[in-house]
Amino acid sequence: MKRVRHTASGILVPLAAIAFWQLLSSMGWVNATILPSPMRVLIKWWAYLRPLEVFDPAQGSYLKWCLSGELPQDAMGSLYRVLVGFFIGGGLALPLGLAMGYSRLVYGLFNPLIQVLRPIPPIAYIPLSILWFGLGNPPAVFLISIGAFFPVLMNTVAGVQNVDSIYLRVGRNLGASRFTQFTRIILPAATPYIFTGARIGMGTAFIVVIVSEMIAVNNGLGYRILEAREYLWSDKIIAGMFTIGLLGLGIDTVMSRLSSYLLKWHRGLEQG
Amino acid sequence: MTGTANHISVQGVHKIFQSGDQDIHALRAIDLEITHGEFVCLLGPSGCGKSTLLNAVAGFSLPSSGTITVDGAAITEPGPDRGMVFQEYALFPWMTVEQNIAFGLQIKGAAKGTILAKVDELLALLNLREFRRRYPKDLSGGMRQRVAIARVLAIDSPIMLMDEPFGALDALTRRNLQDELLRLWTELGKTILFVTHSIEEALYLADRTVVMTYRPGTIKRELTIDLPRPRDVASPPFNLLKKELSELLMEEQDRHVQDEFRGVAVN
Incomplete structure (x- = not known):
């Protein structure tokens, strides 16, 4: 009740x-061009979502047909870029963050550079990314990687540095080698921070993908809403925006469920 | 084992900490001999260096001068021959009860079957069987401290170092765990060095109580407690000893309080 x-x-x-x-x-x-009615947005949304062809078994499976509409194709394109960019950016940030958190020397070497680069918004890399990678997926993935990189890095560093020293004392007392200390104590103790970093990084990646599609790519949700503006299809713009919102919510929910599951031992878990 | 009867030998130990621009003499000229299977309590007010001495024996923070030996070998680092139980339990929160207990054996590289058997045995010994798959966050303080004790027992260290292990527990749980510890000590024949600021706890548990002075930490008095176990905390001899220790301790506590009022850094 x-x-x-x-x-x-x-x-x-x-x-x-x-x-x-x-x-x-x-x-x-x-004016309906400026703000179309909810009903019109809904109708456009459906038109955007549904397959353009009639179902033909010779062309492939039913699922493939279902996803053949413009919106599913755009959403999958965006999602693909987010995931590739996130795994590249996060995948580079994680080992560097662990090394920086663990070793004062590595921290001292890398921190000045990181502190200078970190405040640069990923969007400021757009001109350079196009110069370096041209158009299409490569510049988009590059920008998304940068967006995901820093949150994962900073949180991983903080996670390792904040491991309660009493756990390390217990480890030494029980005779753990440095390697065991790292893999069995420092790494698990830092996971709550790392997951928080991953979640923030994923959120940033999702913002950056929309921006990069508006500039460098010819499909995806970001591209589609910009394209719709050229035809003054405000209903399609709004439908696209809601799709972006729902997809973002979906990704964040998956991330938060995953971390709740993996961190079920953790006491003060943020409820997402 | 060397020929000496003394198991742990602390000789001429000094410990000086730097705190800002002043040196704090935490331990001064400590001599202490502990024999095999003895239960010794270090008793004193906050800031008397009892935990410092325990950490020195554990190898976490070595003395500024003097030597500490175990069976004749000087201590240079922490090791599984001296298992430590902390006041704050320090269980690994990402491990279940059984994983926490097994950790020390895994480090030693024990076989899977051996580990399983040992964990089962310890879970039974400490009445933890129903909790084996729980995480520490789902356990009470008393239960957590049982797991911490089991974790140290798992590595079979002959010496157990205990740093106010029951300090954070309520009185009933505390008495319960004290009895449990005495049972384990009798059964397993460990040597125990136990830090506490509770007079009653020291008198209830120890063969010998070492009273320490407030800064610099020195040994004020060693008192052998001859009362038969289980000890009756209400009995006249117990209370006589309690009174005696209480007077010794209050002198030190007064100095600690005076320092606090004078604004001296006490911790």
Whole structure:
């Protein structure tokens, strides 16, 4: 009962917002080109989502057909770039972060450079990325990697540096080698930080993918909403924006579920 | 084992810490001999260096001068021959109870079957069987400290170093674990060096209590406790000893308090 009421109250404000939006359109208070009605957005959304061809078994599986519409193709393109960029950026940041957190020497060597590069927003790399990689996926993946790199790096460094020294004392007391100390104590103790970094990095990657598609790529959700503007299809722009929002929410939910599962031992886990 | 009856031997140990621009003489000229199977309590107020001495025996922080030997060999680093139990339990939160207990044996490279058998044995010995797959965050303080004790017992160290292990527990759990510890000590024949600031705890547990002075930490008095176990905390001889220790300790506590009021860094 409480749960039902909770869900109901959560739906109240969005419903009111949509009703107000519909009212604006129905009463003709705003130009439909500037703000189309919710109904028109919904219709466009469906047109954007559904397959363009009739189902033909000779062309491939049913699932493939279902995903053959423009929106699923765009979403998969964006998702692909996010994942590749995230794994490259995060994959480089993780070992460097572990080394910087563990060794004062490595920290001293790399930190000045990192501190200078870190405040540069990934978007500022756009001109260089196009110069270096041309157009298409490579510059986009490059930008997304940069976006994912720093949050994972900074959190990994902090995670290793903040390992409670008492765990290391226990390890030494039990006779653990330096290698065992690292793999069995430092690494697991730092995982809550690392996961937080990964989640932030994923969020940044998702922002950067939309921006990079507006500039360097010819498909994807970011490209599509910019393209729609050229035709003054504001209904498609809004449908695309909601798709971006829902996809982002989906990714964040998966990340947070995954980290809750892997960190079930952890006491003060953030609830996402 | 060398021929001497003394197991742990502390000789002429000094420890000086730098705190800002002043030197703090935490330990001064400590001599202490502990024999095999003895239960010794280090008793004193905060800042008397009892934990410093324990950490020196553990090898975490070596003395500034003087020597500490175990069976004739000088201590240079921490090692599994001197298992330590901490007040804050220090269980690895990412490991379950059984993984925590098994950790020391895995480090030693023991065979899987051996580890499993030992873990089963310790879970039974410490009444932890139903908790084997729990994580530390789901255990009470008393249960956590049982696991910490089991973790040290797993590596079969002949010496157990205990740093106010029951200090954070409520009185009943504390008494319960004290009895448990005495049972284990009798069964397993460990040598125990136990730090506490509780007079009653020292009198209840120890064969011998070493009272330390407040800064610089020296040994004020060594007191052999001859009362038969289990000891009755309400008995007249127990209370007589309690009174005696209490007077010794209060002198040191007064000096500690005066230092605090004068704004001297006490920790």
